[in-house]
Amino acid sequence: MEPSVLAQYLINGLMLAMIYSLVAVGFTLFFGVLNIIHFAYGDMFMVGAFAALAAFLGLSATGVGQPLLLILMIVASILTLSLLGAFTARYLILPLKRAPALNVLLVTMMFGTILRESVRLFYPEGANPKSFPSLLPGNAVAFGNFQLRIENLIMLAIAAVTILVVSLLINRTKLGLAIRAVAQDEETAETMGINYTLIVMVTFAIGSALGAVAGIISGLYYNEISFSMGLMIGAIGFSSAIIGGMGSFKGAILGGFLFAFLQIIGAVAMPWASAYKDVFAFTVVIMIMTWRPTGLIGEATSERV
């Protein structure tokens, strides 16, 4: 294979890996504080993209120019999703804290369906895919035959910075300390004067904000968004977080990269069957789960009895 084609695959893989990692980190955050799987997350991601699109349409009508437009879009989307995330935590997930884990899983899944169907039914012509504006500079740097597009670099940078900021927030700030305390032991954390409900809501807001960033990057990358895009990305992000090992930041990023790598391998190494790349990736996920039932980097806490 030519180096330029390989480099193109590498960049595509890196883009996918970043999007998956963002989503997987979100899953891991939710799992860390509440020990739950937030299945609506994929659909929150989709809502994030739609919120950004709506903000774009509204703002460009009032004549806001670049780069302010993009920043405002991101802010609007992050705000919407943070509120939505905090709301989910407060009114859907915390009330079910004493219920079986299955019920929480189902309630989030159903909330995801509500979001998906609401966008399909109530967003103007929501059933059709929407084209997402390309707002980043379209020029490219040429390395021989390979065109490195500037917008891809910017997107990669945004994703990496977001993950870094969240990681610093969790590991270096007082708020992060509170989040980690709640994750470790809810009752002790409360005895130490931590407002449990508030911290859970804040964690959900942060995790959902990650979803918003991922949604916007995905929209910019594919130039198209649709109401059903959350389903697949949710399953992929969840699988990534799981194969990495739930509750581990590094595991989630590892899982995201691994999944993207599997898809690219599926597309490159088996050109006769590139349509099977998702089949291949999910088969490997099932195999990894069989081999390491709690993920590659084992789950941080042992089973609570």
Add this chain to the structure above:
Amino acid sequence: MTRMTVVERLETDFESGSVLPCLAVVVVATLYVAVILQADSQLTIIGLLVGGGLAVFAAARLDWISVARHSYRAHERTADTCAVLSVIALALLFHNDHFVLLLIVTVLVYVVACLGLNLQFGYAGMLNFAGAAMLGVGGYTAAVLSQIPSVPTLLVLPAGGLVAATIGCVLLLPMLRTYGHYNAVVTIAFSLLFVTFLEVNGGLGGAQGLPVQPGHLFGWPLNNNWEFAGFHVAFYVNYLAVALVLTVLVVGTVRRIERSWIGLNLDAVRCDEAVSKCFGINIALWKTVAFTAGNFIIGLAGAFFAMLQGYIAPSNFTFSDSLIPITIILLGGLGSIWGVILATIIVIVLPEKLQAIQEYRFLLYAIVVTLVLLYRPDGLIPRAARTYFRGWKP
């Protein structure tokens, strides 16, 4: 009052209650369903639904429901026979109405599929998000087998079940090794890869799907209308007869499994794996039994569903479709057989009759399940605690 032993008290409980209340419930429910199926105007249907809801609420307030429950427990066999008779009565009533007959058959098929899922989810506690995929495995088996004229239709149905159970065995190892959330990802991944596989695989018709040849039963073509004593009878009556036999068989089997020592083991596995292990219960064995038997039943339903539709495509078996049977089971009440039947009727018939909500049905399902989970987590007809039956032999 003399002291009674526990067994004596249970026996008195068992014998109390006349047969009338549960018969009344069956008759009233049948009439109600018949009227709803007959009704055309949207306003009438909404009125009937509101009336029905109020009536149930009033009955619950007057404690009539527990009376009916008691009566049902004492006269289970009679009540079940009457329920089967009432389905036959509905079939006779609507013998020439294709739409209504198809609706009734669909309900029966979904009852069968949901009972299969109930074995896995309701009894053994294994959440299977690949329910629609297993339905699809059965359906595709039927589609492929129906192209071969020498294969009798009666063999196609169990073949669908067998293939689904076999393919389910591939998932067994990951299902057994993982637990909880990790378990969910296995079936979700399978359900997604199944649909993608069918869409890109040319051999099975790709995204277009496959036609299913109409079946024959003892030389009798299932897809022919017939006449009897001057009545035109729609061919769906044939399917209804097969579906009813299938439903009765599956309900009987699942209920027997539930009440036997197998069910006891499954309950123990669901409630607490660590404790059941301490009591020497072989968790892997019982999970295997529940998963395989459940997949067999779902595959059976899938094969029949394919024959009924006459055409199947990957879009019928997506991940979202897997959520419908889960909705039904939760709405009805985890593990409750009558709950499954009631919830299936609600979930399948309501959107078909209320055209106004057809477009919004997935949204409404999701809202309903969310509300059920938040405010009535045990479902509409919660499964009763294991009951004592005097002289009941499994």
